[in-house]
Amino acid sequence: MNWKVFFRVKPVCNMSSRLKVLLVRNNFPKKAIDLLSTRFDLEVCKMSNINGKSVTTQDIIDCIPGKFALFCFSEIDVNEAVLKAAGPNFKVVGTMSVGYNHVDLTAMKKYGVRLGYTPGVLTETVAELAVGLVIATSRRFFEANRELKTGGWKEWNPTWMCGRGISNSVVGIIGCGNIGTSIAEKLSKFKISQLLYTSRCEKPDVKALGGRLVSVDVLVKSSDFIVVAMALNEDTKFIVNRDRIASMKPNAILVNVGRGELIDQDALVEALQEKRIRGAGLDVMTPEPLPLDHPLMTMDNVLLLPHIGSSTLETEDEMAMLTAQNILAVLDGKPMPCEVIL
Numbered sequence: 001m002n003w004k005v006f007f008r009v010k011p012v013c014n015m016s017s018r019l020k021v022l023l024v025r026n027n028f029p030k031k032a033i034d035l036l037s038t039r040f041d042l043e044v045c046k047m048s049n050i051n052g053k054s055v056t057t058q059d060i061i062d063c064i065p066g067k068f069a070l071f072c073f074s075e076i077d078v079n080e081a082v083l084k085a086a087g088p089n090f091k092v093v094g095t096m097s098v099g100y101n102h103v104d105l106t107a108m109k110k111y112g113v114r115l116g117y118t119p120g121v122l123t124e125t126v127a128e129l130a131v132g133l134v135i136a137t138s139r140r141f142f143e144a145n146r147e148l149k150t151g152g153w154k155e156w157n158p159t160w161m162c163g164r165g166i167s168n169s170v171v172g173i174i175g176c177g178n179i180g181t182s183i184a185e186k187l188s189k190f191k192i193s194q195l196l197y198t199s200r201c202e203k204p205d206v207k208a209l210g211g212r213l214v215s216v217d218v219l220v221k222s223s224d225f226i227v228v229a230m231a232l233n234e235d236t237k238f239i240v241n242r243d244r245i246a247s248m249k250p251n252a253i254l255v256n257v258g259r260g261e262l263i264d265q266d267a268l269v270e271a272l273q274e275k276r277i278r279g280a281g282l283d284v285m286t287p288e289p290l291p292l293d294h295p296l297m298t299m300d301n302v303l304l305l306p307h308i309g310s311s312t313l314e315t316e317d318e319m320a321m322l323t324a325q326n327i328l329a330v331l332d333g334k335p336m337p338c339e340v341i342l
């Protein structure tokens with residue numbers, strides 16, 4: 001626990017007339033908390049289950065009445081019940097994330113609550129992780145590391161721990177927003193044979209790299225590396241569905257840095273178990289955290305990371321600052337630096 005941050009946050013019983021912000025954790029980066037506390041009283045949401053992974057929706061409902069803002073992140077479900085409990089003083093949700101699929105946009109609109117988010121500042125960090133997953137999965141870093149540490153490394157062997165290179169391969173990026181474009185830029189430096197991407201419209205930056213805009217069906221069928229980097233919404237849920245997984249090349253590697261629900265995970269598990277595709281590198285999955293007895297946990301051809309796409313100290317600081325600035329902008333009646341227009 002970050003006690004410095006914890007003690008700076010004012011207690012619930014503070015009687016000042018300043019507006020209040022509810023924080024869903026007690027260890028958001030210090031600079032952002034300092035900035036917010038110049039203008040607000042801050043309260044950390046109480047957790048009913050201290051062994052739980054995070055605050056629950058009920059914890060938020062219990063603590064949110066009378067607050068002006070909620071400072072949260074992508075695991076926190078901001079639904080109609082939360083907005084209803086908040087009451088008329090509640091004006092803004094600041095999510096420390098680029099994704100906002102955890103927020104009920106219809107209810108936000110109904111209650112007149114604005115939504116700030118943090119695009120841009122995490123683009124490079126998530127793109128770097130995606131490239132890392134591509135390399136680590138295809139070259140079997142984690143399997144090889146485990147073998148080394150458990151005595152499996154007996155001698156150099158020409159066929160042992162062979163992976164697959166990226167050069168001369170077809171790379172497909174599903175979703176070419178900022179993050180997808182940055183992944184395309186990075187992977188295009190690997191002397192690949194083709195760069196394919198999907199997007200609502202042609203992306204000049206990706207076209208300039210030699211990228212070809214194709215349908216999702218064509219991309220999944222043709223790519224050796226498929227990287228999913230899109231936002232989750234009603235239109236994109238299960239975009240990598242059972243049929244599309246079935247159409248992938250036997251040597252395909254699927255990487256996901258978007259959201260778990262973009263992929264039909266049960267169909268992916270089957271394809272991996274039956275070795276119908278080569279492997280998967282997942283920073284996001286369903287559910288999160290993944291239960292320890294989930295079949296994905298035991299597969300050698302799967303590399304799992306605990307949703308750390310944006311997890312560098314610099315990026316988390318910037319995301320927290322931007323979240324604080326979004327909330328402050330609403331207090332000052334100004335446009336937010338990054339607002340989701342509802």
Ligand SMILES: O=C(O)C(=O)CO
Nearest residue numbers: 074097098099309310
């Ligand atoms: O910002 C987000 O939406 C994330 O998931 C960070 O990895």
